[in-house]
Amino acid sequence: MSRYFLTGAAGFIGSTASERLLKEGHDLVVLDNFNDYYDPALKEKNVRIVKAIAKEHGRKYTLIRGDMRDAKLLDKIFAENTFDGVISWAAMAGVRPSIEDPRTYVEVNVLGLTNLLEAMRQHDCKKLVFISSSSVYGNNQKVPFSEQDPVDRPISPYAATKKAGEVLCHTYHALFDMDIHCLRYFTVYGPRQRPDLAINKFTRLLLEGEKIPMFGDGSTSRDYTYVDDIVEGTLLSLHYLEDHQGVYDIFNLGGSHPISLKDLIAVIGKEVGVEPVIEQLPMQPGDVERTYSDFSHAKEILGYDPQVRIEEGIHRFVEWYRKEYGPFKGGYDGIIDLLGNTTDSLSVTEVLAQIEKEKVK
Ligand SMILES: NC(=O)c1ccc[n+]([C@@H]2O[C@H](COP(=O)([O-])OP(=O)(O)OC[C@H]3O[C@@H](n4cnc5c(N)ncnc54)[C@H](O)[C@@H]3O)[C@@H](O)[C@H]2O)c1
Numbered sequence: 001m002s003r004y005f006l007t008g009a010a011g012f013i014g015s016t017a018s019e020r021l022l023k024e025g026h027d028l029v030v031l032d033n034f035n036d037y038y039d040p041a042l043k044e045k046n047v048r049i050v051k052a053i054a055k056e057h058g059r060k061y062t063l064i065r066g067d068m069r070d071a072k073l074l075d076k077i078f079a080e081n082t083f084d085g086v087i088s089w090a091a092m093a094g095v096r097p098s099i100e101d102p103r104t105y106v107e108v109n110v111l112g113l114t115n116l117l118e119a120m121r122q123h124d125c126k127k128l129v130f131i132s133s134s135s136v137y138g139n140n141q142k143v144p145f146s147e148q149d150p151v152d153r154p155i156s157p158y159a160a161t162k163k164a165g166e167v168l169c170h171t172y173h174a175l176f177d178m179d180i181h182c183l184r185y186f187t188v189y190g191p192r193q194r195p196d197l198a199i200n201k202f203t204r205l206l207l208e209g210e211k212i213p214m215f216g217d218g219s220t221s222r223d224y225t226y227v228d229d230i231v232e233g234t235l236l237s238l239h240y241l242e243d244h245q246g247v248y249d250i251f252n253l254g255g256s257h258p259i260s261l262k263d264l265i266a267v268i269g270k271e272v273g274v275e276p277v278i279e280q281l282p283m284q285p286g287d288v289e290r291t292y293s294d295f296s297h298a299k300e301i302l303g304y305d306p307q308v309r310i311e312e313g314i315h316r317f318v319e320w321y322r323k324e325y326g327p328f329k330g331g332y333d334g335i336i337d338l339l340g341n342t343t344d345s346l347s348v349t350e351v352l353a354q355i356e357k358e359k360v361k
Pocket residue numbers: 007008009010011012013014031032033034035037043066067068069088089090091092093108112131132133134184185186187188189194
């Protein structure tokens with residue numbers, strides 16, 4: 001049994017990984033500021049599910065509502081706790097919004113990370129998995145992308161902050177013997193995916209009978225990686241660090257099967273059972289042309305071996321989406337909550353009227 005500190009773990013990937021760690025028998029302390037980059041109610045729901053899993057498995061799960069920019073808070077957390085390892089997902093994570101608000105991206109992703117590294121250094125906590133991104137490759141022309149490729153040409157503030165994070169991590173490794181892995185995730189999808197990301201957005205639009213906005217001619221491509229594979233790779237990295245000293249390394253975690261935007265829309269349309277109506281729009285600044293991972297380094301050192309191909313992953317995502325959102329706002333869970341809250345005091349007619357109000361128009 002180990003005890004880990006996780007940042008940003010109320011979000012999509014961090015909450016999924018939390019479940020896995022609790023099931024493996026570990027205790028967790030989690031920091032998240034529940035920001036409103038997307039609906040914080042989704043993060044609250046993730047946390048409710050994770051708490052239930054902690055209870056079921058008899059593990060300790062401590063949630064701290066706080067901010068990476070709060071250096072004093074981070075120092076206090078490390079002064080009061082001993083951790084076997086840290087995974088840091090907390091970040092402003094959007095490419096396009098980072099162009100509008102670069103300062104916040106630098107404050108959270110660079111200063112916030114520095115606060116974490118400082119707190120770890122001060123309190124002698126040595127093992128960190130830092131979550132970076134394939135965005136650092138910018139418009140790399142050589143495919144697949146290898147960790148050896150130069151990453152000095154990011155094309156969004158978001159990518160620049162992730163590159164800065166990797167460089168800071170190396171500095172702390174060199175100066176203070178911290179063991180650190182930087183994991184470059186390639187576009188992650190699956191249940192709980194952020195609503196701003198393509199697969200979630202396209203599924204919603206198709207189910208609502210709306211047009212699909214396609215930026216560019218549909219030839220841009222992404223190496224989509226299923227969330228369970230990403231979580232597996234991340235935990236392999238964490239456990240590797242626990243067993244090794246003198247480590248700083250960077251790993252691509254991808255799926256190595258890029259798909260074009262046009263083909264992706266077709267796959268989702270087929271799964272949802274709706275013929276997509278596409279509205280072609282200009283390419284967005286900050287968006288790279290392609291991502292394509294060479295994950296042989298992660299395979300060799302960590303044993304990372306992604307299993308879920310895009311068709312299967314989309315199938316699982318759409319299944320989850322239908323269950324989650326059903327025909328009602330808040331999905332079937334929302335209706336059960338509603339009934340639980342109302343049946344005592346309302347008549348059947350009133351309950352039915354409430355349900356009618358909750359229906360997605
Ligand atoms: N989803 C992807 O495709 C993808 C790809 C590459 C890299 N990543 C990286 O993976 C990590 C997790 O991404 P995700 O998709 O789960 O995003 P997410 O937004 O669902 O999760 C990030 C979490 O961090 C929290 N957070 C943000 N700023 C914070 C702050 N100042 N203090 C404390 N908590 C804060 C948010 O509230 C959120 O819960 C991020 O670092 C992201 O950059 C994601």
